Amino acid sequence: MSSPGANGGAAREDDDPTGLGEPLLTNDDAGGGFHPETLATVVVATTTTAPNGGNAKVMKGSMKAEAKDDRYWVDVHREVTAAADLENGGDGGRPLMFREKKVKPALLYPYRTLILIRLIAVILFIGWRIKHNNSDVMWFWTTSVVADVWFAFSWLLYQMPKFNPIKRSPDLDALRQYYDLPDGDSILPAIDVFVTTADPIDEPVLYTMNSILSILAVDYPIDRYACYLSDDSGTLIEYDALAETAKFAALWAPFCRKHSIEPRAPESYFQREGMIYNGKSPSEFINDYRHVNVEYQRYKARLEMLTSTIRERSNFYNNIKTTKGDVNATWMANGTQWPGTWLEPIDNHRKGHHEGVVQVVLEPPNGGKTQHDNIVNPLNFDGIDARLPMLVYMARGKSPCYDHNKKAGNLNAQLRVSALLSNAPFVINFDCDHYINDSRALQAAMCFMLDSREGDNIAFVQFPQRFENVDPTDRYGNHNRVFFDGAMYALNGIQGPSYLGTGCMFRRLALYGIDPPRWRPNDILVDSSKFGNSIPFLNSVLQSLKQESHISPLNLDDSFIAEMMLVISSSFDIGTDWGRGVGYIYEMATEDMVTGFRIHKQGWHSMYCTMDVDTFCGTAPINLTERLYQIVRWAGGSVEMFFSHNNPLLAGCRLHPMQRIVYLNYNIYPITSLFLLLYALCPVMWLLPEEILIQRPFTRYVVFLIIIIALIHTIGIMEIKWAGTKWLDWWRNEQFFMIASLSAYPTALLHIVVKLLTRGKGIRFRVTSKQTKVEDNEDKYAEMYEMRWVPMLIPAMVALFSNTMAIGVAIGKAIVYGGVWPKTQRLHAMLGLLFNVWLMILLQPFALALIGRWSKKPSILFILFPVAFVVFALVYICVHVFVVNFFPSMEI
Ligand SMILES: O=c1ccn([C@@H]2O[C@H](COP(=O)(O)OP(=O)(O)O[C@H]3O[C@H](CO)[C@@H](O)[C@H](O)[C@H]3O)[C@@H](O)[C@H]2O)c(=O)[nH]1
Numbered sequence: 001m002s003s004p005g006a007n008g009g010a011a012r013e014d015d016d017p018t019g020l021g022e023p024l025l026t027n028d029d030a031g032g033g034f035h036p037e038t039l040a041t042v043v044v045a046t047t048t049t050a051p052n053g054g055n056a057k058v059m060k061g062s063m064k065a066e067a068k069d070d071r072y073w074v075d076v077h078r079e080v081t082a083a084a085d086l087e088n089g090g091d092g093g094r095p096l097m098f099r100e101k102k103v104k105p106a107l108l109y110p111y112r113t114l115i116l117i118r119l120i121a122v123i124l125f126i127g128w129r130i131k132h133n134n135s136d137v138m139w140f141w142t143t144s145v146v147a148d149v150w151f152a153f154s155w156l157l158y159q160m161p162k163f164n165p166i167k168r169s170p171d172l173d174a175l176r177q178y179y180d181l182p183d184g185d186s187i188l189p190a191i192d193v194f195v196t197t198a199d200p201i202d203e204p205v206l207y208t209m210n211s212i213l214s215i216l217a218v219d220y221p222i223d224r225y226a227c228y229l230s231d232d233s234g235t236l237i238e239y240d241a242l243a244e245t246a247k248f249a250a251l252w253a254p255f256c257r258k259h260s261i262e263p264r265a266p267e268s269y270f271q272r273e274g275m276i277y278n279g280k281s282p283s284e285f286i287n288d289y290r291h292v293n294v295e296y297q298r299y300k301a302r303l304e305m306l307t308s309t310i311r312e313r314s315n316f317y318n319n320i321k322t323t324k325g326d327v328n329a330t331w332m333a334n335g336t337q338w339p340g341t342w343l344e345p346i347d348n349h350r351k352g353h354h355e356g357v358v359q360v361v362l363e364p365p366n367g368g369k370t371q372h373d374n375i376v377n378p379l380n381f382d383g384i385d386a387r388l389p390m391l392v393y394m395a396r397g398k399s400p401c402y403d404h405n406k407k408a409g410n411l412n413a414q415l416r417v418s419a420l421l422s423n424a425p426f427v428i429n430f431d432c433d434h435y436i437n438d439s440r441a442l443q444a445a446m447c448f449m450l451d452s453r454e455g456d457n458i459a460f461v462q463f464p465q466r467f468e469n470v471d472p473t474d475r476y477g478n479h480n481r482v483f484f485d486g487a488m489y490a491l492n493g494i495q496g497p498s499y500l501g502t503g504c505m506f507r508r509l510a511l512y513g514i515d516p517p518r519w520r521p522n523d524i525l526v527d528s529s530k531f532g533n534s535i536p537f538l539n540s541v542l543q544s545l546k547q548e549s550h551i552s553p554l555n556l557d558d559s560f561i562a563e564m565m566l567v568i569s570s571s572f573d574i575g576t577d578w579g580r581g582v583g584y585i586y587e588m589a590t591e592d593m594v595t596g597f598r599i600h601k602q603g604w605h606s607m608y609c610t611m612d613v614d615t616f617c618g619t620a621p622i623n624l625t626e627r628l629y630q631i632v633r634w635a636g637g638s639v640e641m642f643f644s645h646n647n648p649l650l651a652g653c654r655l656h657p658m659q660r661i662v663y664l665n666y667n668i669y670p671i672t673s674l675f676l677l678l679y680a681l682c683p684v685m686w687l688l689p690e691e692i693l694i695q696r697p698f699t700r701y702v703v704f705l706i707i708i709i710a711l712i713h714t715i716g717i718m719e720i721k722w723a724g725t726k727w728l729d730w731w732r733n734e735q736f737f738m739i740a741s742l743s744a745y746p747t748a749l750l751h752i753v754v755k756l757l758t759r760g761k762g763i764r765f766r767v768t769s770k771q772t773k774v775e776d777n778e779d780k781y782a783e784m785y786e787m788r789w790v791p792m793l794i795p796a797m798v799a800l801f802s803n804t805m806a807i808g809v810a811i812g813k814a815i816v817y818g819g820v821w822p823k824t825q826r827l828h829a830m831l832g833l834l835f836n837v838w839l840m841i842l843l844q845p846f847a848l849a850l851i852g853r854w855s856k857k858p859s860i861l862f863i864l865f866p867v868a869f870v871v872f873a874l875v876y877i878c879v880h881v882f883v884v885n886f887f888p889s890m891e892i
């Protein structure tokens, strides 16, 4: 295993810090050999000028990240005897490789009790409302009681599965002990790593390549994993970029291994400041760093030039190789025509209509230490493994006649190509904008897959999604911690987390629709009606069943290439089980949730893995409209699932009852928005001349509401304690639920209704726009301040506007009538306003979005809103005076 320890042993331990001109560290330890583990804290930081003119802060000390606040968790000790282990399907000799924690009883029991208390309070409340069916508007009363019943029901579905949260973390030492051989080799199983990209413009190549670099430099036996990039645009840019990346990786990967660099995505690495040096060659570090940084800048420049490089090259070849009048082809560097999309698109060479492409960019390492004999490395990589894993570019074939099934189709094509080339028993997939932030990631996932207790029953190991481009106040709730931590820890205590689309390692067999060991029949049908018509692929499935894999020297002869073209052709899936019972599931806007569901319903388990350092990191849409589009897709996909054969109510008995409730909750939560929409428009009642009350006695009603809302918040506060999130995360979640309820959720529901009525297509997968390059001086969050108008924003606009107006009118009315209103009416007005203000606070991020660049100072709302209230109050008073004088019979 190429762990830092393994490499470092052979690396030179030259600690002389003076070579840098300034002392790097002043610690007694330094003289007698540097032991990073023993240095508790950062020692001394020094600043050297990096070649690009920026400053590279270098620190030395322990990388041991401080353990996150574990005050609310206790260890679960599960002693596993060899016999029990065998019973569980283990091999009796394998160690336990992950640790489990559960919430401390001192927090867990009060938490559960409060949930029960709230449930009772809600039942009493609804009972009370039904008993006192006194309202000024009967239809509204009825609707609101139905709404309250719905709220209670959906909240219960949401809260119930959280009765037993579990936190799991990998034990990497145990893994090393068992899988590292004394000679430095390793017997870890093979992994196929997938990256998907849809387009080089919408998804900047630099992000994708950073993701690839982080994979090529990951800490896993180099000959035991392979990396596949599947490019849905089929452009030569992605392929050439990958070739450039392979060249740069020959420098980057050994540099990372030598100096234990984290993270191993260079763009993020070079941007981060104050990193702690944890490698074993500090004296060579600054020099190496400078060199690699210069090379990285050059590599980036080459990536940026790619379009023009390809254009010039193509012009050259078109001039010499084709006669006038011929179409202008796009040419590869080796002088052959690119089979995919061309710069000047024509039929068969345009996006959505082209042949499949598979190009092996890096062959599997041959076992020797030098893979790139032709590349002379100027740095001293003695004793460092400078090899790179196998790297493959692919683009599936596309034709206008067939549905491509978006990301799911892309991943399935990757599954098949990798089956032919490497057929690893485990696969892990990444979105192109997510990279490995902790190089131990793949080992971490393995700790779960190979654990002797439950390993064999685990279909997938999901890691949290973390984002690095989000503004510090997380205005649009992008971090989604309530979901990624709260909800996922909770699922960990049942059958396991749902699949979240990226950063998830699968057992290949589970993706193939094979049952977990407990339920696996003796003879499994592997035939073409299920898996498609390719004999080599069917053979690979049989091999997988025997847990065999091969990353061996490739024999890319014509028949093999033809076979690869077959399995990625646009029609290969037709008439097979792909996208239904096999692979990632089609026909849903969110392939992730439904794929996870399909696997869970077969009885497989999944695990949620968290580490001290964020394992993976990605980007999120920080523009409100983009964010809402994403929500429409997620919500739409969740509801769509209910109306498909993947309805959780129809799933067999292998699905845990609580897990069923979890999926049911995913299916129905967007419906809640319809009732919220209704309540949000209530303030319009202020515009009516008379006092209108939904429920009488109104004061008691509001008191009930306050108690129930306060209980939600108290439960929320307890939840953030065990989930380890911040109060702001939770609050943003509340706010964003309201905003989405007035925009994205109803839109998603509308889509589904139209789909069901017209039997048409569902919500399309609109690729989330990625932040394009930000110039140094430019505002990093410029995207956030940009308002993009779309019809889906209308309900939220109306709610915000009518609330503002209602508060203004209410103030006007209080001024006009305040003196004559009876005391109870004054109280009612106060309580009603409380509701308005509450809604406004929830809609605050939306209000900020509306004012665009002005929202750079969010406190401006404290001026804008009062001004609006005063204006509306004045308008009301004027209208009132006008009406009183000229239309005395009217009342307003
Ligand atoms: O036709 C397509 C469309 C998308 N993708 C890829 O799918 C990934 C995710 O797309 P993105 O637009 O970034 O979606 P997000 O909203 O950011 O993705 C979230 O939501 C998706 C489900 O809706 C999950 O699949 C993702 O993992 C999850 O991060 C990217 O790598 C794309 O390249 C394709 O390969 N082909």
Ligand SMILES: [Mn+2]
Pocket (backbone or CB within 6 Å): 431, 433, 619, 620, 768
């Ligand atoms: Mn994304």
